[in-house]
Amino acid sequence: MLKIAVDAMGGDFAPTNEVEGAIEAARDLGVGVILVGRSEQLKAELHKHRAALGAGNRLSRNPHIEIVDASEVITMDDPVATAVRRKKNSSIRVAAKLVRDGHAQALVSAGNTGAAMMTAKLVIGTLPKVDRPALAAVLPTLSRRGTVLLDVGANAECKASHLYDFAVMGSLFSSVIVGVHNPKVGLLSIGEEEIKGNDLTKETFKLLKNSNLNFIGNVEGRDMYTGQYDVIVCDGFTGNVALKVSEGVFELVVRVLKEELESSIQAKAGAVLTKPAFQRFKKRLHYAEFGGAPLLGIKGMTIICHGSSSPKAIRNAIRVARDYCQGQMNERIGLELGVPVMLASQA
Amino acid sequence: MLKIAVDAMGGDFAPTNEVEGAIEAARDLGVGVILVGRSEQLKAELHKHRAALGAGNRLSRNPHIEIVDASEVITMDDPVATAVRRKKNSSIRVAAKLVRDGHAQALVSAGNTGAAMMTAKLVIGTLPKVDRPALAAVLPTLSRRGTVLLDVGANAECKASHLYDFAVMGSLFSSVIVGVHNPKVGLLSIGEEEIKGNDLTKETFKLLKNSNLNFIGNVEGRDMYTGQYDVIVCDGFTGNVALKVSEGVFELVVRVLKEELESSIQAKAGAVLTKPAFQRFKKRLHYAEFGGAPLLGIKGMTIICHGSSSPKAIRNAIRVARDYCQGQMNERIGLELGVPVMLASQA
Numbered sequence: 001m002l003k004i005a006v007d008a009m010g011g012d013f014a015p016t017n018e019v020e021g022a023i024e025a026a027r028d029l030g031v032g033v034i035l036v037g038r039s040e041q042l043k044a045e046l047h048k049h050r051a052a053l054g055a056g057n058r059l060s061r062n063p064h065i066e067i068v069d070a071s072e073v074i075t076m077d078d079p080v081a082t083a084v085r086r087k088k089n090s091s092i093r094v095a096a097k098l099v100r101d102g103h104a105q106a107l108v109s110a111g112n113t114g115a116a117m118m119t120a121k122l123v124i125g126t127l128p129k130v131d132r133p134a135l136a137a138v139l140p141t142l143s144r145r146g147t148v149l150l151d152v153g154a155n156a157e158c159k160a161s162h163l164y165d166f167a168v169m170g171s172l173f174s175s176v177i178v179g180v181h182n183p184k185v186g187l188l189s190i191g192e193e194e195i196k197g198n199d200l201t202k203e204t205f206k207l208l209k210n211s212n213l214n215f216i217g218n219v220e221g222r223d224m225y226t227g228q229y230d231v232i233v234c235d236g237f238t239g240n241v242a243l244k245v246s247e248g249v250f251e252l253v254v255r256v257l258k259e260e261l262e263s264s265i266q267a268k269a270g271a272v273l274t275k276p277a278f279q280r281f282k283k284r285l286h287y288a289e290f291g292g293a294p295l296l297g298i299k300g301m302t303i304i305c306h307g308s309s310s311p312k313a314i315r316n317a318i319r320v321a322r323d324y325c326q327g328q329m330n331e332r333i334g335l336e337l338g339v340p341v342m343l344a345s346q347a
Numbered sequence: 348m349l350k351i352a353v354d355a356m357g358g359d360f361a362p363t364n365e366v367e368g369a370i371e372a373a374r375d376l377g378v379g380v381i382l383v384g385r386s387e388q389l390k391a392e393l394h395k396h397r398a399a400l401g402a403g404n405r406l407s408r409n410p411h412i413e414i415v416d417a418s419e420v421i422t423m424d425d426p427v428a429t430a431v432r433r434k435k436n437s438s439i440r441v442a443a444k445l446v447r448d449g450h451a452q453a454l455v456s457a458g459n460t461g462a463a464m465m466t467a468k469l470v471i472g473t474l475p476k477v478d479r480p481a482l483a484a485v486l487p488t489l490s491r492r493g494t495v496l497l498d499v500g501a502n503a504e505c506k507a508s509h510l511y512d513f514a515v516m517g518s519l520f521s522s523v524i525v526g527v528h529n530p531k532v533g534l535l536s537i538g539e540e541e542i543k544g545n546d547l548t549k550e551t552f553k554l555l556k557n558s559n560l561n562f563i564g565n566v567e568g569r570d571m572y573t574g575q576y577d578v579i580v581c582d583g584f585t586g587n588v589a590l591k592v593s594e595g596v597f598e599l600v601v602r603v604l605k606e607e608l609e610s611s612i613q614a615k616a617g618a619v620l621t622k623p624a625f626q627r628f629k630k631r632l633h634y635a636e637f638g639g640a641p642l643l644g645i646k647g648m649t650i651i652c653h654g655s656s657s658p659k660a661i662r663n664a665i666r667v668a669r670d671y672c673q674g675q676m677n678e679r680i681g682l683e684l685g686v687p688v689m690l691a692s693q694a
Binding site for chain 2: 190220234235236237245246255267275276277280
């Protein structure tokens with residue numbers, strides 16, 4: 001049985017949400033989950049769900065959930081490099097070791113993003129053909145089909161060859177996990193023409209144009225959410241800014257709308273009637289529905305969740321990890337990156 | 348009297364919106380407006396507003412509006428460099444010459460952004476101490492106080508010293524035009540700590556930390572719209588992506604909300620009641636309320652408006668141009684940039 005190691009201690013609501021999400025995943029998804037963290041705390045948390053754990057209400061009778069003890073936790077405030085180096089028995093490190101040693105096939109964490117990325121790289125390691133792993137985000141779109149944006153923060157400085165690798169990994173992810181046939185690849189830039197952009201995008205444009213990928217051209221920020229592109233590549237600085245600005249705008253819009261809806265009796269009455277529509281609206285645009293950002297290019301699949309992930313987001317992240325492993329994503333990345341790229345100068 | 352040259356032919360709704368905006372500005376703002384474009388077309392457009400033009404209904408009796416003929420137009424689809432070079436009699440170029448030669452003090456255009464920026468730089472020229480002019484955008488925020496973001500697209504590649512200049516110009520703009528005392532400056536990056544970011548932001552951080560500016564630190568994309576910062580600096584690639592992504596998210600949110608509000612009878616009824624609240628909401632977040640992006644660092648003030656600018660947006664852009672000139676912004680930029688920056692290594 002496929003096993004997913006869950007860093008149960010890192011998130012804002014850990015271990016409550018991690019444990020609940022893990023139970024749902026173990027029940028519904030046909031995978032085993034290894035909860036990693038302070039075992040006494042995890043046992044107590046599991047105990048709350050004993051009815052859901054099935055026959056005999058005892059953990060030992062449910063083969064789908066295991067606990068592996070880890071005495072330390074890397075918090076959101078810990079300086080990443082120091083914490084990863086010094087906290088040898090942190091839940092994220094112990095979980096990563098389970099993957100490295102073959103006891104689990106994938107890793108899910110809602111803890112400190114920087115620490116999770118660094119630990120995955122150090123402990124599990126990158127795929128042989130991958131120079132830089134990339135963090136991917138699946139964006140909600142107007143067309144309702146998720147667009148994969150990468151890198152959203154693993155590499156602040158990138159070369160064109162890295163962006164090419166991101167495009168390959170993103171395309172495979174879109175095809176295997178999102179289920180898109182021949183995914184359309186765009187390059188995030190500041191104008192649609194080939195000559196628009198900075199030195200990095202101009203060089204990357206040439207690489208992508210001459211590749212086997214379904215490269216459509218430059219994408220402007222305005223079109224990131226239309227659903228016209230299945231994969232959008234950029235350096236990790238730009239991607240992180242784009243993703244976080246999106247969160248900021250969404251929050252601004254919802255709060256301003258709320259203020260205006262509370263500003264008159266008529267609007268308040270209308271707000272009551274439109275409440276279900278608002279809930280559907282929020283559901284369509286909320287990150288929790290997808291559940292986590294995959295770190296592509298790591299030997300064992302790693303999914304990094306938002307610190308405030310709900311149980312549902314944790315469950316969905318475990319589902320993505322399962323699909324990734326079952327889809328043999330890593331083997332396919334190795335095969336695709338093994339094909340030499342035709343450089344523009346050779347074309 | 349202060350005179351503003353308006354490129355009356357470039358926008359999506361030119362010259363209709365440009366002429367209407369100019370008339371409103373000339374009537375309300377105590378400035379003269381020079382409309383630049385095909386004179387027959389402009390006269391015909393002005394004729395529609397003869398009632399608003401005052402005594403005698405004749406253009407000649409209204410000293411606040413003049414027409415200067417320009418036979419060519421640079422369209423949105425024209426390749427920028429070629430069009431700027433070849434169309435010697437384009438409305439944007441003739442308008443820029445009016446500023447260069449002292450017949451007008453500022454330039455407003457809703458035409459091709461790239462062409463307007465290039466023409467302003469070539470024809471009017473940059474201020475002596477400014478290496479690179481920067482395009483600024485005033486963002487709506489939760490706190491209702493506008494945040495100045497720059498550069499949003501004039502320079503795809505930047506050095507730290509450019510970002511320092513942007514911070515100085517942005518601070519002056521915030522203080523003189525937005526009316527903020529001692530504006531708080533942030534550096535757009537991917538983490539709050541000094542060590543987070545790319546090479547450019549790390550170097551810029553040192554420059555800003557040791558300057559006389561009210562530098563607060565790194566800003567993450569998520570906090571761009573909170574109103575905690577009055578000025579946010581970044582390179583033109585990142586700024587353009589951030590601004591356009593914001594437009595994309597806003598459009599996504601409004602369209603998804605609209606879809607959901609039209610999906611049931613109950614929601615539709617609620618939508619009728621909440622309509623005024625929605626209109627206030629849109630008004631608070633719409634770019635037209637501010638009116639245009641100033642290109643800071645040009646000898647004559649230049650304001651670049653959205654192609655689809657309304658008459659109100661044109662009028663507001665003219666108001667900003669007036670305030671800029673009356674606030675002696677360019678003189679102050681020269682003075683501030685004349686002060687040597689203490690480099691981190693000297694500190």
